[in-house]
Amino acid sequence: MQINQQIMKSIKLYMVFFCILIIFSCNEDDEDFSGTGTANFSITSLQEVENATSALAINIGIDNFNHAGGTISVAISGATYGTDYETSAGSDTFTLDVAQGGLITSFSIQPIDNDAIEANKQLTITLTDATGALTIGDNATLTFTILEDDDPLVAAVAFESATLAIQENATSATTINIPFDQETTNGGTITIETTGDAVLGTDYTIVGQTATTFTLTVPANATTASFDIQAIDNTVFEADKSIIFTVTEVSGGLSIGTIPQLTVSIENDDSPPNPLIDFDASNTTSYNEDAGTITVNFTLSGTTTAAATIQLTTSGTTDASDFNFGGSTANPYSFTIPAGSSTGSVAITITDDATVEMDEILTLEITNVSGGLDAGVNLQQQTITITDNDAVAFNYVEDFESGTDLATLGFENILNGQTVDPTRVISLITSNGNFSDVNNVNGTSDNGLNMFYNAGSGTTVTELLDNVLVSPIMNASGNMEVIIDNSYAFLNQNSATVTYYWSQTYNGSGTFIASEWNVMGTETAANMNGEGFGNNTYKQQQFNISPTGNFYIAIRVSQTIDGANYRTRWRFDNLKVNSL
Known part of the structure; x- marks a missing residue:
């Protein structure tokens, strides 16, 4: 029994000694700063929006604590310091201290917000050097992207108004402005198509253009576009001519606005040699089939000094069986207005038949004027509806x-x-x-x-x-x-x-x-x-x-x-x- 107690006492003493030995051994490792620490980034890329409200911490890890400390040099490239970003170190190149046994060191980076619309900025952050008991590892580069937060401005393009009048004898070109509703960030192009009864090269020119469809180039940050037109003067009396400009397509930082079409009237400046003849706008334009003979009146801008011959051409859904000019079915039909007249008229007889048919259209057009009158510019065509009177009760x-x-x-x-x-x-x-x-x-x-x-x-x-x-x-x-x-x-x-x-x-x-x-x-x-x-x-x-x-x-x-x-x-x- 005494022998067993002695054995147990020896075992307990041995275990205490062993634990003390382990503790002392560990303390010796913790206090060993004779090694070398390797510095690395733990990730290869980061990104942050330009308008971030707080700085982003960038950590550099040391792979062990058995080192005596030192410094790590950092360099940042790829953007402008103080304009695009700032760091907690106050520069784009700086040195970070690492304490003895330290496992991490860090700095922060803050993007600088602005209103400029630009591409994303990509910064390259590099661990360039280490001193003391530190070395640079394999992961020594970090890509940091500053994401742009400003959208490009898209401008709506439109003409200043829907209509414009210019004189045929204007001595200088007229500028057609196309204002934008805001500045366009990226610019673009505006394609304009030209239609109307005015003829390019005969009635007008577009300065710098040779075709009826043309394209304007808009630079970045522009707020307006324009082009110039010039009327071509002649000595011929004629009706006013119209040019219709239509924005048909845009590209880049542009969109089509609220007034995409402009009608320009070229106003005639020449006097007619004779009075003008037009249909009378007050003429009745709808008659029943049984109306008999009707009168179509004309207005003259003055009194004739010589007899004039007027030629009327007819069209529509009617034919020679539906009407006649005093018995004549000629088409065109000609009649005379004598000298000294201030008005004119022509008689048309409507044929009343027994055929059930749709209402019919008779279109009269002044197609030629000779002698003491000239064709007018107001109403050269008039349409008459002949209503059928033979409908069968349903x-x-x-x-x-x-x-x-x-x-x-x-x-x-x-x-x-x-x-x-x-x-x-x-x-x-x-x-x-x-x-x-x-x-x-x-x-x-x-x-x-x-x-x-x-x-x-x-x-x-x-x-x-x-x-x-x-x-x-x-x-x-x-x-x-x-x-x-x-x-x-x-x-x-x-x-x-x-x-x-x-x-x-x-x-x-x-x-x-x-x-x-x-x-x-x-x-x-x-x-x-x-x-x-x-x-x-x-x-x-x-x-x-x-x-x-x-x-x-x-x-x-x-x-x-x-x-x-x-x-x-x-x-x-x-x-x-x-x-x-």
Whole structure:
């Protein structure tokens, strides 16, 4: 027993000695500064925005602490110190101290914000030298990018005004200014296209340009562009000429502004040798086919001193069977205005036939003037509309009493976003004595159109009932009367809106597009009840329309089905379309 106690005591003494030995050994390593530390960047690149509000710390790591310290030299290139950035060391080249056993040293860099629009700046930060117990490692370069935060300014280009007048005999060029709404950072180009009845090289020139389409080059930071035009003077009396300049394309830091087109009028400066002749602007320009002989008047700018011959050329949809000049069907037709006249006129006889036809157009144009008058510059052409008087009365009636299905009758059902049962549409039914009579809205008939839906009083679902019934095409035009009878049921749960439409635009596509239809009127159960029409009592709807071509009629029933408005019923009968 004593031997074991002695053994245990020896073991404990040994363990204490071993721990002391380890501690002393570690202390000896911590106090060993005879080694060399290697300095490196831990990353190869960084970036920061130009308008950063705080400096960014750049760390340089030392790979071990067994060194006696020293210094690390740093150089920064690639941008301008004091303009693009600053450092905590106050320079773009500096030395950092590293303490004995130190594992890190650092400095900070702060981009300098400005309003200049420029490219990103890339700085190269290099560890150039080390002293003392330090050396430079392999990762001695760091790329630091300063990101530009200023967007380039894009300028909108536009003419100063939409119109401008210059004189034909102007002695100096006129400058056409194109101001920008702001400075353009990058500049660009402006392409301008020239049109109008003025001829380049004959009526005007564009200084420095030889083609009707030309390009202006805009330098960076510009606020305007311009070009010069010069009218070419002559001694010929003629109408004012126009030049239309249009900005058709821009590039670079430019966009097209609010006035991209300018019309320049070149005003004539020459006096006519004779009085001028024009059509009288007060002439009547629309006649019925049965108007007989009409008079077309002319205005003269002065009294003629010699007889003048006027040549009229006719065009349009008319032909020689529709009119004549006092029996003459010549085209062109010539007539004379005698000397001493201050006005002139020509008689035209309109032919009244029995042919049903579209309205016709007769265009008269002064194409030649000789003798004591010259062609005017105000109104050299006038158009006359001849309205047909042989229209056949149009009469469409559908009372649905044949029992023929709607598709065969030419009707079409369209679902318009309907979410209830798609079979619930306006349909043809038989219900003896429950429809209106074709000749008396208060009479009865057995067949008609019915729209019925009932979701049940306990429904908790919100759905949409919305369908349209489109009529056959009506091959007619002009003033029309549209008549249809309708009735309702379930006043307290029927919130549907019935809308009546007509359309010349619909093409039978089977899709309802509201913009293609014109509303004739609307109806609701509440409105009919307020007018004294009770459940199942018919009201005759009457509308007047004026289509200019073939058209359709449509009935639309639309209701949101929910717990309060859970059912609806509408009946329609006796669609009539009559010309007035």
